[in-house]
Amino acid sequence: MVQSPRLEGNRTTLRSTGPEDLTFLQTLWNDGEVMRHVGYPLGLGIDEKGAREWLDRLEKDRGRDREHWIVEAKGEPIGEAFYRRCDEYCGYRAPKMAELDLKLKPEFWGRGYGSDALRTLATYLFAQGVETLVVSPNLENKAALRLYEKLGFTAKLRFHAEETGAMHAVLSITEARFKARLHRT
Numbered sequence: 708m709v710q711s712p713r714l715e716g717n718r719t720t721l722r723s724t725g726p727e728d729l730t731f732l733q734t735l736w737n738d739g740e741v742m743r744h745v746g747y748p749l750g751l752g753i754d755e756k757g758a759r760e761w762l763d764r765l766e767k768d769r770g771r772d773r774e775h776w777i778v779e780a781k782g783e784p785i786g787e788a789f790y791r792r793c794d795e796y797c798g799y800r801a802p803k804m805a806e807l808d809l810k811l812k813p814e815f816w817g818r819g820y821g822s823d824a825l826r827t828l829a830t831y832l833f834a835q836g837v838e839t840l841v842v843s844p845n846l847e848n849k850a851a852l853r854l855y856e857k858l859g860f861t862a863k864l865r866f867h868a869e870e871t872g873a874m875h876a877v878l879s880i881t882e883a884r885f886k887a888r889l890h891r892t
């Protein structure tokens with residue numbers, strides 16, 4: 708199995724996701740509170756087989772253009788982090804771009820863990836030669852919008868998600884802007 712590199716933040720650690728994490732991920736993805744703004748207000752409804760298939764699919768491209776981590780705080784799993792390199796994302800184009808995803812269990816929200824994990828992930832990706840990071844939060848997702856804006860992401864465009872009808876924004880950040888903002892966040 709390909710391992711994702713271990714990333715140490717100030718308050719969180721991102722460690723490579725493996726088969727032993729599938730039960731945790733099922734719980735995370737089946738939580739409607741976590742998945743509400745990504746179109747699954749009742750949770751994803753993924754079972755053990757579905758989770759294993761997801762890991763098998765990840766393994767095919769892991770280390771090539773994507774990685775997946777379990778986010779830990781004080782040695783306990785609190786969420787997931789993911790990136791995938793892409794040329795185009797929800798209608799937005801930039802060279803050497805990567806899309807990000809971050810999801811934490813609700814009991815860990817609002818304690819600065821999301822900011823720390825995102826900062827850690829961004830620092831790693833810019834060091835890997837990525838030039839632009841991109842995300843697409845639901846405009847109702849106030850926590851995600853605040854998190855991204857706080858780190859310096861700026862809005863590029865808006866779109867309607869066909870499956871849900873929800874409005875989303877595409878926000879991005881370059882390495883120069885990320886570094887200029889680092890000391891302020």
Ligand SMILES: CC(C)(COP(=O)(O)OP(=O)(O)OC[C@H]1O[C@@H](n2cnc3c(N)ncnc32)[C@H](O)[C@@H]1OP(=O)(O)O)[C@@H](O)C(=O)NCCC(=O)NCCS
Nearest residue numbers: 809810811816817818819820821822844849850851853854
């Ligand atoms: C988005 C998410 C990762 C944020 O993680 P978090 O650990 O709660 O974030 P932080 O504690 O670092 O907070 C980041 C900022 O958002 C603010 N914030 C947190 N929750 C908020 C809310 N419900 N409304 C408005 N602002 C909020 C915080 O106050 C902080 O800003 P501040 O430093 O100016 O006070 C978390 O809410 C989550 O996992 N949500 C479900 C999955 C999801 O929607 N992921 C994003 C997909 S695009």
